[in-house]
Amino acid sequence: MIQTDAGYEGTRNALAILERSLASSTRRRAGDVNFHFDIEPVVEEILKLRAMIDEYSGLTAFLQKYGPPPPCDDGPPVHSNGTPAGAGEPATAPAR
Numbered sequence: 001m002i003q004t005d006a007g008y009e010g011t012r013n014a015l016a017i018l019e020r021s022l023a024s025s026t027r028r029r030a031g032d033v034n035f036h037f038d039i040e041p042v043v044e045e046i047l048k049l050r051a052m053i054d055e056y057s058g059l060t061a062f063l064q065k066y067g068p069p070p071p072c073d074d075g076p077p078v079h080s081n082g083t084p085a086g087a088g089e090p091a092t093a094p095a096r
Helices: 005-028 035-057 059-066
Strands: none
Touching (some): 005 035, 035 059
16 A cells, blocks of 8 residues: 555556566567466556555545546547548648
């Protein structure tokens, strides 16, 4: 259980290390039949640390009291340049 801000920071740092380990292992797993068994302890520790962080930050208490927030309404879809998706094709850079 996290009890101080220093403990919180240490837990966040440990979580970041484990998440990088998971990402690296996931990228390298091509054809590894033991991937599930090799990485399961890392995933378990990630979930444990996230739960501790959620408890310390107040997220767990918030969700128990109010439930999860409703899904975001991001509005209409937009093109990568920010123009609304129904407003024609996005502008392209002129050819040089």
